[in-house]
Amino acid sequence: MMMPLPASANDLPAPLTADQFHPSDPEKARIGQLLFYDKILSGNRNISCGTCHHHDLGGTDGLSLGIGEGGVGLGPKRSAGTGTDKIRKRIPRNAPALWNIGHKSIRNIFHDGRLSISNIYGNGFNSPAEEWLPQGLDNITAAQALFPLTAQFEMAGNPKENEIAGAVHDRIDAAWPIIAKRVRSIPEYADMFAEAFDEIEAPQDLTIVQIGNALGAFINSEWASHDSPFDAYLTKQTRLPEPAQRGMDLFFGEANCASCHSGPLFTDQKFHALGLPTFGPGRTRRFDPMPRDVGRMGESDTLKDAYRFRTPSLRNVALTAPYGHNGAFPTLESMIQHHSNPITSRDIWTRDMANLPNAPWLQAIDFTIQSDTREMARQSRALDIVPITLTPTDITDLKSFLHSLTGASENNRPLGRPSTVASGLPVD
Template identity: 55%
Template sequence: MNVTLGKASSGEECRVISVRAKLYACLLSVTMVAPAMALDLPDPLTLDDFIRFEPAQVQLGQLLFYDKILSGNQNIACATCHHHDFNGADGVSLGIGEGGVGLGMHRSGGTGADRILERVPRNAPALWNLGHRDVRFMFLDGRVEVSDDFGNGFRTPAWIFLPKGLNSALAAQVLFPMASETEMAGQPGENLIAGAAYEGAHYVWPLIAERVRNVDAYVPMFIDAFDNVNEASDITIVEIANAIAAFEGTEYRNFDSPFDKYLEGDETALNDAQKRGMELFYGKVGCSNCHAGPMLSNQSFQALALPPFGPGRTLLNDPIARDVGRMAVSDVPEDAYRFRVPFLRNVALTAPYGHDGAMPTLEAMVRHHLKPRESNVEWRAEMAILPPVPWLASSDFALCDNVAENDRVRSRVDIDLPSVTDAEIADIVAFLNALTGETALQRPMGRPDTVPSGLPVD
């Protein structure tokens, strides 16, 4: 059958052209916005997502956080390695713990009999947003975990000996640096706390509590902050840890970054490079496979083949001074060299990066994720940010020079990301910088000038 189509009138032609133009414009619009619409972005954070701590406990916690009375030789505080000057960290790859003097790269290894025997074996994690209600693991190997296994709310190295009544995983974590010889306790023979630490962390905590309650100025503060404290003898390590957790969880709560504003609906909050980086992060590159959820971490454990150095965290009867990460906690061989996926808000403020601080910049860390084994091989000792300690110079990089151990590290890589261009790497870094809060550098309390013990404040 032959069909003859008549010529359309000029009015009909205009209508056809108009419809085609609208259809083209619609398709163009969909094409332009589709990548952003397809991204699985987290919900915005709100105050309700965080534990709300009592103001009196927060104020007390600030003083305890900066008070060296909690350390064996009374020469280091929690704040020494998590200082306001370094945005809740210490600015170095591996810190100098008990026995050192100063802060950051200017911290020395001490002198004489007090000088340090080794560096702290892992990078000091930052404190940002650890008061979030969904935080399940603390420490880079997750050795403090929310759990009901032992009737005290947590699975920790103290097992059943962890006291009840801790208000958060953050409070449970607070307890263990106090019992670490390298971090705060000191060496056996130097003080009672160091001797107790050799027997077990739970022997340390009553000694620290006794010290604190013997400082007269602290007692009324504890009575004001805790309903169950009516006199000095009521002060225990639980109240001390809960107060410090209250301070950390409040002081380092921050979610007013450009990315947070974007999640709240302000599409102008991110510039073009940051938006491209966000699309790569949540799309093509797949960073969000691990850095997922509102805290930008699924709290899993991943092996990245970061170059090993420093003293390691040696397992009992292990002939090699190394750090096997999560395996030391789980006893599962597949967990060898795995470490907890970090939270990323304010990540640009807390260099260096990795469980041992091997990567000095965000760009270096991004590039390592893209080619972990190649990055491990190309890494150089100069990339580590280490305060000079001359008597440790010969051993600082012995682990990295151990060919067999480094081969084992490189054999355990859990991620496989696609290749990207230098421009795309720059965009990802731009997005990571967009995670920095506008008020991140303006903490509400900061460093106190003095503490009740009268000890000097770093």
């Protein structure tokens, strides 16, 4: 049924189309699919990219704060491990969704934007690796894929446990040749890379650059999504269900959601303070006296950026609960309610709303930041949301609109999860 777009159509984003994404070579993407789920990339060979960004969980892990190196199991059922292998720290932030990060407009990645497109170091990116990030990475997704491999509590493991963790302790780029050697020592991978990459003539030519580019090709193509009911509304004028239609009018109208969630990806890629409840180990800097997370300021060292985090894309947002940079809110309703009145929302928030797998040895840390009254006061003062009155019906309608951003093919991705990988290690 064809219906004219409403008068507010000028406020709507342009349609999202396939040509707006970085192109991905299918052969490289196939290698990236295997590596994405292959634990050979982790220090102790016990965790993969897919463990925390799994197809069955909408490209995330379903946890507020992830369980990385040392954990056991998948998603909300993942445990914190036991004995000497148990985790030493929760991942400080919620596992970000991967949907549409291959869009050509993406300029920064991670909750604090610590990876961005820049030539400040001569390699195309401003990143935690600074000048040690190698040249030749195809795009920001390929660059992003390298950092979890060297993160102690994500995939690298603890110093003295394995050669990768030990190398990272010396300098971040010391680990990547070790990872590359692991991969090229597997004949199937060596043959696949030689076939897909013109610059590889012999196994020793394979470096972390090609590994990053293969992972990037997979992520960019696998998680591209632009076939939602909202896309059909924009391109075919197919009317949304009435609740979603009302929610759309609110979203782009008096609720003012589009002031930050703008453009085809529903993100301005800027940084805002939402006043979320705080918990967890925090993404601390070496001189931080407490388990806090200062957000963008940790990257910029600029006081005005304190407690501000990157606006997430809302495409397929219904698939990626819990919400917020620390996964504080378990449902879309609770996150919408927080946006409407963050102060009240923070006051009534309860600890059981955070999905934190049991780890008794970490309980003293999980919520200790909330006892620091001065830090809580600082965080409360950093707030960029203007409260707005929303009725229960308004919240339901906004939720319906957000569900209309879910792609029709979200359960039928181009490659999906492989049943086996070249290393022979188990696949989560």
